[in-house]
Amino acid sequence: MTAFTGPTALAVTRATLTRVLRDRTALFFMVLLPVAIIVVIGVTVSGFDQFRIGLVPAARTGPVAQELASELRSAPGLRTRTYASAQDARTALRRAELDAVVLVPAGLDDDVRAGRTVGVRVLVEPTGSAGHGAVSSVSAVVAGHGARLQAAAFAGDQAGGTFDENLALARGAERASSPLVVQAQTVNGESDYLPLGYSYSTPTMLVLFVFINALAGGAAIVATRRTGVYARALAAPVPARTLVLGETLAYFLLAVLQSLLIVGIGAVAFDVAWGDPLAAGVLIAVWALVGTGAGVLAGALFRTPEQVHAIGPALGIGMGMLGGCMWPLALVPDWLRTAGHAVPQAWAVDAWTTLLSRDGDLPAILGDLTVLAGFAVALVTLASLALRHRLVTSPGS
16 A cells, blocks of 8 residues: 555645646635735835935026936935925925925026025925935935035136036046945844835745645645545545645645745846845745645644635734734834744744845754744644544545
8 A cells, every 4th residue: 555655645736736726716816916915015115215305496497406406316315206396295295295395496506606505495394204304315415416516616716617617527526536435234234124125025925825825725625525535535545644645745835836936026026135045945945834734734624615714814814913924023012022923924034034134044044944844843743633534534524
C-alpha cells in the first residue's frame, strides 16, 4: 500500500489544483481582489512624507517666477498642484485638500531686477496640523531660490553685467559646486514601519490574503467530504494519510502560487523591492505552510462550506487586524502589540519590515521565522490529524 502512496497523493494534489484553478470565484479572490486592495491602500498611504501644496502663479510671469514655480513643483518634500486662481486654492485649503497655498507675487521679476525685497505669501489653515511644517519646506525652497538671486545681484554690483547673465553664472556655479545635503537616517538603521506606498500595502496584503484564501479554501475540502468523494477513494482502497498528504500539498502549492503572483505584480507593476531574495523566499514558503495548516484545519473542522465562508474570512481579517496587516503595530499601545503577537500575522509583518525597511537578510529574520515555523508545524500537524480522523470516522460528513 505504501508503494502507491506517493503517486496517489500527487493525483489528489493535481485534482485539487485543477478544481481550484478552474473556479473563477477562487481566482478572483486569489488574484484580482488582493491586487485591487493593494492599489487602494498603496495610493492612500503614499505621499504621507510630503506636504500638499497649492501653487497660484502670478497673472504675468517672467523667467524668475517660472523658475521658482518649477522648483516648488520638483521639491522632493512637496506634492504641488497648480491652481488657476487664489480663490480655488483657498477653497481646497479650507476643505483640507491642501496643507498650504503659495501665492507667487505679481511683478516678481521686475521687483527682483530692481533690487526690491519681495515677499512670497504662504496661506495655511489655523487648525491644520501640517501647515507649519509645509511653510518650513516651502521657505527652504524659496530661500534657495533667493540665494541664487542674491548671488546674481551681488555679481552685478561687483563686476557689472546684466542680471540675466549673472543669474546664469550663479546657476552654473551652483551646479558645479558640491553643496551640503541633509540626509535623514534612522538610528542603527532600524525602522518599525514598512516603507510607505505600495511597499507598505503589498507585503501586508500578501500576509493577509494568503491566510484568508487558505481558510476560505477549506470549504472545498468540506464539499468534497459531503459529496462522498473521500468515501469512494477510501473504498478503492486509498489510505486516509494519502488523501491528507495530497490535499495538504495542494493547499501549500496554492499558497505559494498566490504569494509569487503578489510578489511578481508588486515588483513589476508597483516597483516594490522585496529585499534579500533568499530571506524573502524562505519567508514566503514558511508563511505558505502557516496558511496551508489553517486551510486544511478549517476543512477538517467545519461541517458545511457555508460555515467556512461565513467564519473563515472574518477570522482571517480579525487576525490580520490584530497582527498589523491594517496598521503598524508600532502605533498601538504596548499591551495591544503584545496581544497582536499571539497570531502569526504579526511575526510575518515583522519579518517583512526587517527585510524592506532595515535591509535585513536571512539571519536577521531567523527569530521571526522560528516562531512562524512553530505556528506552521502546529497547524499542519493539527490539520493532518483532524482531517485523517474525520476521513476515518465519517468520510461522508
